[in-house]
Amino acid sequence: MKLNFLYANMQKDIDLVEKELKKALSGAAAETTSDTALHLLEAGGKRIRPMFVCLSARLSPDADFGAVKNASVAIELIHMASIVHDDVVDDADLRRGRETIKSKWGNHIAMYTGDFLFAKSLEYMTEIKDVAAHKMLSHVTVELSTGEIEQLKDKYNFDQSVRNYLRRIKRKTALLIAASCGLGGIVSGQSEADYQKLYRFGYYVGMAFQITDDVLDFVGSEKELGKPAGEDLRQGNVTLPVFFAMEDPFLKKRICQVTEETPAEEIAALVEEVKKSGAKKAEDIATAYLKKAVGMLDSLPQVPELKPLKQIVRVLDKRNY
């Protein structure tokens, strides 16, 4: 995502969040815990969720950055925990060009490191005074783990509904971005009506973000993706472009035969078919979500600080990696 323009505007905030993340993880009582967690931290990341917390908080003139920072760290640690566990399940050896924890230390250490990151995020949540923030975070965390289990269960299930897909990406991706925006609103003292709108905004953006990501898996080049196109399909993750492609019964028949053993040539051929028949329609759905996101922003007090959030929507709409 071409979000560099945002970082220029808020590098200082993100740097402070990064520093706090490092402090949180360096302070681990056990050496191994620090090693593994810092290894992941140093692999970097776009820190998109902290960015949403900070940008949402900025809409309020009363924002206390200490609280904003704690919320950002809590959210990013939840995200990191889920990444570490996902890498175990996906048997992923690389993330952002760096060896994954599971690859370097094994599945068991990776599992416990995820637990540690999640526990650590609790410590930061504890610092947030607002009960509404706790309720929001605990809710999306339950949904996140539910979505992870569902994703496993739904693998290679080509008979599931689009609704099922949408619910899954809501849980896996959109709600944590929703909570990032909502939390930014809460900790900066915005009204319930406003932080709920920010939550909705984040939800719509998150849905668009994940759908766009799922489209990219088909339309991106291997160089852009860092992996061959069609990897989701090969792994049995049925995504929105695939649902549209399956409207053609002949294509559906071929897609339904995909297993882990399907040869790369067949996957590549299917990628071309899905590109033609499903990508555009999926992109349209992403755009529809982004329109709803803009609608939410339009319903908020029109302060100049809304601009970066509006820019994010525009950039996502043209996202091509």
Add this chain to the structure above:
Amino acid sequence: MKLNFLYANMQKDIDLVEKELKKALSGAAAETTSDTALHLLEAGGKRIRPMFVCLSARLSPDADFGAVKNASVAIELIHMASIVHDDVVDDADLRRGRETIKSKWGNHIAMYTGDFLFAKSLEYMTEIKDVAAHKMLSHVTVELSTGEIEQLKDKYNFDQSVRNYLRRIKRKTALLIAASCGLGGIVSGQSEADYQKLYRFGYYVGMAFQITDDVLDFVGSEKELGKPAGEDLRQGNVTLPVFFAMEDPFLKKRICQVTEETPAEEIAALVEEVKKSGAKKAEDIATAYLKKAVGMLDSLPQVPELKPLKQIVRVLDKRNY
């Protein structure tokens, strides 16, 4: 542990906690999540941690059972989450005579189910108003996951110190029991001085509990243990009786050669040696912890409701399974 006398006294409370646990897990949005989590719940368990929460809360005349129940459920869900992940690491197929989640659904589902249980516990924590409770719970949760990683790292490391062992069991076992007692004190409105004493009490009891468990692994019969004696040693968990046994340099040499491949006969022979040379000394340490636990109870207001906590200490002191 022969704690039946306690349950007779508080069956109603524990039944209500059990009902709430069932409600928490049945309400899972995804079918699989409910299936796996309820499977674990239905395997039963002694609910020792909820019992400590309830007994500690009873010391206060003002205890509101709703808050006590929420705290009990939050703690038990953390414990259940850690059990599910431990079963993955230990490659355990049975727990309390029932197939483990990892055995029935595989490691990946087990990992995410643990995450779900932990997230669910967050929802219950959120219901607890007191910030002190949140701080206590987040602290012990971080320590718990740290202890789990340490335990992995320390496997087959026969050169570690006793201090290392004590710190590990503190993290893995004692602190969650400490938090159970401390939380019972907090949610029932006891003074900070008193709930800190309850926390210390739980810590001492937890240390004694784990040491006794570690001794039992050597002195218990296969029938009592449900597995051959010496299983900890075979798995490379260096426990207190082993440290004492290693004071004999000849025995130390033999123990240091233990690996996963050590034949059952050699383990059985070592079990006999450790029984003779290390078990009694380890039991003495457990008794010393229990004395400290009694000291804590003696320093609390001497209400009749202290009696069951005192009984627990007496039962633990004679524990032979």
